Amino acid sequence: MMFGIKLIRIILILSVMGVMISLLSQNAQAVPSFKRQTGMNCTVCHTVFPELTPFGRVFKLNGYVFSKSGKEYEYPPPIAAMLQASYTEQKGLKNRIDPFDDSQEAKFNLPQQASLFYAGKIYDKLGAFAQLTYDGVGNTFVLDNTDIRYANNFLLGSKNLTWGVTLNNNPTVQDAWNTTPAFGFPYATSAVAATPAAVTILDGTLAQQVGGLGVYAIWNTMIYGEFAVYRSNNKGITRPLGAGTTISQVVDSAAPYWRFVLQQHWQRHSLSLGTYGMVAKIFPGGADNGPTDKFTDTAFDLQYQYIGAKHLFSVAATWIHEKQDWDASLPLGISANQSDKLNTFRINANYYYRSAWGSLGGNVAYFSTTGDTDTGLYAPEALTGSLTGSPDSRGIILQANYVWRDQYKFVLQYTIYDKFNGAVTNYDGSGRNASDNNTFYLLAWLMF
Amino acid sequence: MKKIYLCGIAVMLLGTIVLWAERSSGIEYELGEKLYNDKCNLCHGRQGDGNGPAAVAFSPKPANFTDPKFWQSIDDKKIADTIRKGHGMMPAFDLSPEQIKAITEYLNHFKK
Numbered sequence: 001m002m003f004g005i006k007l008i009r010i011i012l013i014l015s016v017m018g019v020m021i022s023l024l025s026q027n028a029q030a031v032p033s034f035k036r037q038t039g040m041n042c043t044v045c046h047t048v049f050p051e052l053t054p055f056g057r058v059f060k061l062n063g064y065v066f067s068k069s070g071k072e073y074e075y076p077p078p079i080a081a082m083l084q085a086s087y088t089e090q091k092g093l094k095n096r097i098d099p100f101d102d103s104q105e106a107k108f109n110l111p112q113q114a115s116l117f118y119a120g121k122i123y124d125k126l127g128a129f130a131q132l133t134y135d136g137v138g139n140t141f142v143l144d145n146t147d148i149r150y151a152n153n154f155l156l157g158s159k160n161l162t163w164g165v166t167l168n169n170n171p172t173v174q175d176a177w178n179t180t181p182a183f184g185f186p187y188a189t190s191a192v193a194a195t196p197a198a199v200t201i202l203d204g205t206l207a208q209q210v211g212g213l214g215v216y217a218i219w220n221t222m223i224y225g226e227f228a229v230y231r232s233n234n235k236g237i238t239r240p241l242g243a244g245t246t247i248s249q250v251v252d253s254a255a256p257y258w259r260f261v262l263q264q265h266w267q268r269h270s271l272s273l274g275t276y277g278m279v280a281k282i283f284p285g286g287a288d289n290g291p292t293d294k295f296t297d298t299a300f301d302l303q304y305q306y307i308g309a310k311h312l313f314s315v316a317a318t319w320i321h322e323k324q325d326w327d328a329s330l331p332l333g334i335s336a337n338q339s340d341k342l343n344t345f346r347i348n349a350n351y352y353y354r355s356a357w358g359s360l361g362g363n364v365a366y367f368s369t370t371g372d373t374d375t376g377l378y379a380p381e382a383l384t385g386s387l388t389g390s391p392d393s394r395g396i397i398l399q400a401n402y403v404w405r406d407q408y409k410f411v412l413q414y415t416i417y418d419k420f421n422g423a424v425t426n427y428d429g430s431g432r433n434a435s436d437n438n439t440f441y442l443l444a445w446l447m448f
Numbered sequence: 449m450k451k452i453y454l455c456g457i458a459v460m461l462l463g464t465i466v467l468w469a470e471r472s473s474g475i476e477y478e479l480g481e482k483l484y485n486d487k488c489n490l491c492h493g494r495q496g497d498g499n500g501p502a503a504v505a506f507s508p509k510p511a512n513f514t515d516p517k518f519w520q521s522i523d524d525k526k527i528a529d530t531i532r533k534g535h536g537m538m539p540a541f542d543l544s545p546e547q548i549k550a551i552t553e554y555l556n557h558f559k560k
Contacts, residue, residue: 039539044505055505058490062501066490070483070543153485153501155494160501221501265504 032407032447033078034059037120039068042406047305047312048352048359049409049447050183054221054270054305057176061162061218063151064120064127078120081448082131084112088190089440091432092383104137104192111136112191112443115144126150137191142208142244145173145182159220166214169241170207171230171257174214177272179301179316182207185348185365186397188411193439194383197421198369198391200322200344201249202278202297206230208245211238212257224261229254230280234288250288255280272303284329291328297321310354312361317347329376336376342391343370352401359403368394378421380429387429390422395434411443480554483547491538496558506537513558524552 035042038059042049045056052060059066067074086109094105115133122128131144151164172180181203189195199205214228232251233242261274276299281292301318322342326335345368352361375389395417402410420434421427427434485494493500496513503510511518528548534540543551 039534039541040537044537053505055502058502058505062490066487068487068539068541070541070547153489153494158495160489160494160499162501218501221504267507270504 032080033074033117033119034064034080037067037069037074037078043354046406047307047314047350048361048401048403049406050187051178051314051350052176052183053307054265058162058221060129060176061151061164061216061224062153063125063149063164064129065125065151067121072124074121078118080117080119082113082115082117083444083446083448084114084188085110085444086112086188086190087442088193090190090193090438091436092194093192106137106192109136109191122148125152135191140244143169143241144208145170146241147174149174156219161217161219163215163217166216166226166228167211167241168214169211169233169238170204171202171210171212171228171278172276173207174216174226174228175259175276176224177261177274177301177303177316178314179272179274179303179318180276180299181318181320184318184346185316185350185363186399186413188443188445189413189415190439190441193415193441194437196369196391196393197378197384197386198342198371198393200297200320200342201280201282201295202276202299202320202322203344206249206251206280208242209233209247209249210251210255211241212255214257216259221265222263224259224263224274226257226259228257230257230278231255232288248286250283250286252281252283252292268307270303270305270307272301274301275299276301284332284334291331293328294325296323296325312350312352312354312359314350315347316350318345320344334376335374336389337372337374340372340374340377342372344368348397352403358405359401361401363397363399363401365397365399366394367397370394373422382428382430383432384421385428386421386423387427388422392419392422393417393434394419407447409443409445409447411441411445413439413441413443415439415441476550476553477557479547480550480552483543483551484554487541487543488551496555510538513555514560516560519559524556527552527555 045053045059047053088107093107113133113135115131118128118130120127128148130146133144134141147166147168149164149166151162153160153162166174168174170182173182178184210230211233212228212230214226216226218224231238231254233239234247234250255278257278259276261272263272278297280295283290283292297320299318299320303316305314324340326338329335330338348363348365350363352359369391371391373389378386378389378391380387395415397415399411399413417434417437420437425433489500490502491500491510492498498510498512531541531548531551
């Protein structure tokens with residue numbers, strides 16, 4: 001059985017490598033599909049992927065359809081591939097040298113992820129960013145982050161107004177600023193390291209669990225507004241958007257999502273200030289009927305970018321406040337309180353030096369989660385639990401990056417926990433300290 | 449009477465030619481407008497003033513087709529070459545000669 005799984009994985013990796021090699025062999029098309037479609041360098045849209053430049057934001061908001069071709073569709077289709085291979089060092093992980101180890105405790109993850117993308121124009125003003133991922137740790141295939149959009153524009157008061165419709169499967173995946181969770185820092189983390197227990201619903205909890213339709217508009221590259229409605233992917237019309245994902249967070253009826261941004265540009269500088277949020281009623285414990293818990297998320301974000309010819313600097317921050325009403329979970333004994341509050345704050349500063357040899361740079365980030373103590377939600381359990389019932393965690397991330405040819409990123413990341421699940425020492429009641437979860441993470445992130 | 453018929457036929461022929469020419473020109477204008485909005489608008493703007501939604505990303509700014517100075521140093525051939533080969537941050541577009549001609553002619557309507 002074990003040999004069979006390994007064999008499947010080897011075949012799978014060879015298949016992905018085959019696709020990548022075939023993409024590489026296409027000379028001028030030896031690049032991700034956006035570059036192939038637009039004829040522009042990756043650095044026009046990205047400082048360092050996945051962080052977007054002002055042009056990258058415009059490209060995304062205009063539906064991924066800008067193309068150097070005169071055709072209404074792209075031929076060959078805009079297909080790209082991605083491979084992530086990683087090594088994680090955290091207390092408790094097993095030092096196995098077998099890169100095909102399926103265990104959730106394996107330090108080597110090869111691949112951590114392997115993805116195929118349809119990323120670019122579909123037809124005329126309709127485009128998509130759709131990611132099919134093989135999760136090397138979970139050993140599953142899923143439809144990963146997906147954003148299909150139609151966009152158009154016209155003049156309003158002699159200024160451009162771009163409007164569009166987005167169909168996506170992860171609240172904030174459609175966002176064009178790298179402050180919101182789906183494409184916010186850290187862009188990649190270990191798939192096997194222990195992480196804090198408390199997470200807001202906007203912070204990835206609903207990724208691929210829901211599908212949503214949204215409308216948006218941006219006027220004069222300055223004022224952005226969006227309104228979307230999400231429903232659960234467990235059944236009905238949005239079910240394909242959760243393909244491969246086990247639906248464990250079933251949303252009752254529809255969950256509204258909003259987003260507003262003000263941004264300004266001064267030559268090489270840009271600054272944005274925004275707010276976003278969501279209200280969702282979710283059945284507890286993966287149920288799909290009965291009473292629900294209510295989550296109300298309100299968030300603010302800020303981003304500053306300086307994009308010079310050689311020096312690039314950016315700061316991104318977000319604060320998410322979540323009000324949790326446990327109308328369903330309290331009677332079931334899942335929570336100990338009728339309501340709780342949870343706050344997440346993250347800020348990261350990034351610097352890159354761009355040269356003919358590639359981009360070299362680093363990130364410094366601070367993160368903090370605070371909230372009400374709830375001994376039902378955060379109970380003692382080895383490694384993942386909380387002795388105090390507090391969700392509080394905080395720490396910093398230090399990261400060094402080297403990006404070669406704009407497509408191959410090599411990351412050295414160190415996460416230092418000052419507090420983990422409510423305590424500095426013996427946080428889980430089993431003698432584990434916050435610092436035991438400090439994580440050293442090496443990642444090769446290759447785009448083709 | 450014969451003269452009246454001949455004149456009538458001549459007027460109808462002339463009218464048909466004028467209408468056909470106008471329609472051809474209109475189709476070309478529409479093609480140029482669509483291509484401009486798809487390929488050029490992001491940077492150069494719908495009004496051709498170099499203030500498209502992505503213009504903020506570039507320094508120097510994209511060309512302003514409404515500026516008479518722009519037209520002093522450029523002609524249709526140079527515009528067509530630039531579309532074909534790219535210039536600075538502008539990519540080389542893979543368009544047919546008819547499409548390039550339509551865009552070039554559309555750009556001329558920004559002349560002031």
